[in-house]
Amino acid sequence: MSAPTPKPTSPLGEMTGPGRFSLVGHALPWLVIAAFYFLVDDYLGLGTQVMIWVLFALSLDLALGYAGIVTLGHAAFYGLGAYAAGIFSIHVSQDPILGHFFAIGVTALFGLLSGALILHTTGVTFLMLTLVIVSIMFEIGNQARGLTGGDDGLQGIRLDPIFGVFDFDLWGHTAYIYTAVVLFIWFVIAWRLVHSPFGRSLDGIRQNARRMRAIGTPVWWRLLAIYTISAAMAGSAGALSAHATKFVGLSVLSLLTSGVVTVMLILGGTRRLYGAFIGAAIYYIVQEWTAQISPYFWEFVVGIMLIATVLFLDGGLMELGDRGARLLGGRRRAGGGE
């Protein structure tokens, strides 16, 4: 495991992340997202899905990557956000922004409460508790048919235009831009967060919680804070998915959803924020490509990718990129903190 040495942080908290992001590095993913909108008009729905998964993986990066909270329960937040947004639009108001904030509020509250209950445990016990929470949520989603539609999924979501102007069109233009904007906002929040003193303290907690406690860091509170923020973010991703597809399937609450988002994050690289972007995109490409060969082949490939990443590539694909860059341009100092 790499142990980043603390580096001086500029007031804006920029350019000091692992790998020393240049301006080009920052611009690239957003340019790709913008270019995709203009160039690949037919696949906007797919692009929206990828961005939603990026946001979901980003939320996991905060909890798992930075704070070291090893969880398999993030699908609970994603699914809760999706159902909250969907149910809100059916029963309360069709305003998408209001529904989105409602979903974020609900998942943040759920993250706070569940985190307060379970964050004092560690290791396998914690993992098990997160697993159990997802299982319970899945059962509730399955059995509260009146509210969630059970395994038929939640149907009949209708939305007003955003700000009363931008209607959710059939071709997904609005959904794409809306998702991109939400993703950008969350990204800026996450970037500022992890480069703040608070983010640094999470780094410390991940590396040695006992020592952090000894120097006076309120470890439990910090973990609870990041867990809540991460939950809100995952809930936001879920709300986007409900709004973009106007449908919520029961599978959003399944263990597999937790597994998939973890695979994306690990594949791309943890503790880099942009790792989520690469991981989600690559995952979708691989899934499309392998599913054509055999419907089960992708599961095999994902499994092999996971094993290989753990055994040979600790930092994910982003690390591979860094290594390549270091080989090409010797000028670039080892910024990954190795």
Place this chain on the structure above:
Amino acid sequence: MFSFALTILLDGLSYGMVLFLISVGLTITMGLMRVVNLAHGSFAMIGGYVAGYLTQHGMNFFLAVGAAVIVSGLLGAVVETTVYRPLYRKGELAQVLLTIGLVFVATAGVTEVFGAFPYNVKMPEYLTQPVDIGFRTYPAYRLFLIAVGAVVAAVLWYVIDGSILGARLRAAVDNARMARAVGMNVNVLFTGTFVVGCGLAGLGGAIGAGVMAMEPSYALKYLRLFLIVVIVGGEGSFKGSLVAALALGVIDTLGKYFFSQAASYLLYAAVFALLLWRPQGLLPAKSAA
């Protein structure tokens, strides 16, 4: 009424015995090396498929089960020495990811070879018939499961509590560093335990296929149950896993009889409460956690 209660008890016990056979290896290895092994169910699945393939091609049931145990055990040896070794020094996250990756690979492999549908392990006729147990007839197969589980539990009990090997094992679970310091080869002990645990999982998967049907999603579907047994029983605690597995079997069966709607839901809630109350499990093996 009495007969009904006894039926539920027997159903629950036979189910619990299968859970015990599969989970006991996981309990000991997790207690020994603190590896979060989510792939353990895959070994049970492979055992079940091997037994299924062999019995469908005319082999004697017991020979096929024997072969399943050997294949699962050997596979365990291969995987332990190649993939798991580098994991012990890494964190929980790496362990979770790699073992989940193994589950994916096993699931895809099984689907590719045997197809996506449930796979049948052919039982001999005298096991599929009901037998008279005094107050009613009861499937011989379920009694067979209870008998095998009881025999394995008794043997393990003797080995772990009464032999020098068991003493080593208990010492290593309690404090691996100290055990190394007094000259024990904990790595070899661990590989051995891992192989035996995988073999037992193969046994449980093979003979338990009538209770927990073989299908490609087996390893992931029942993972929760195996983990519940381990965590509730207490990592590294053999007796804990026996108690937890039997209790889980009976409670789950009860739930299915009386609250078919909310069964799994109540079970998870109970586990959740229990883990908050006793994070180390019911009968923790370690004196100091």
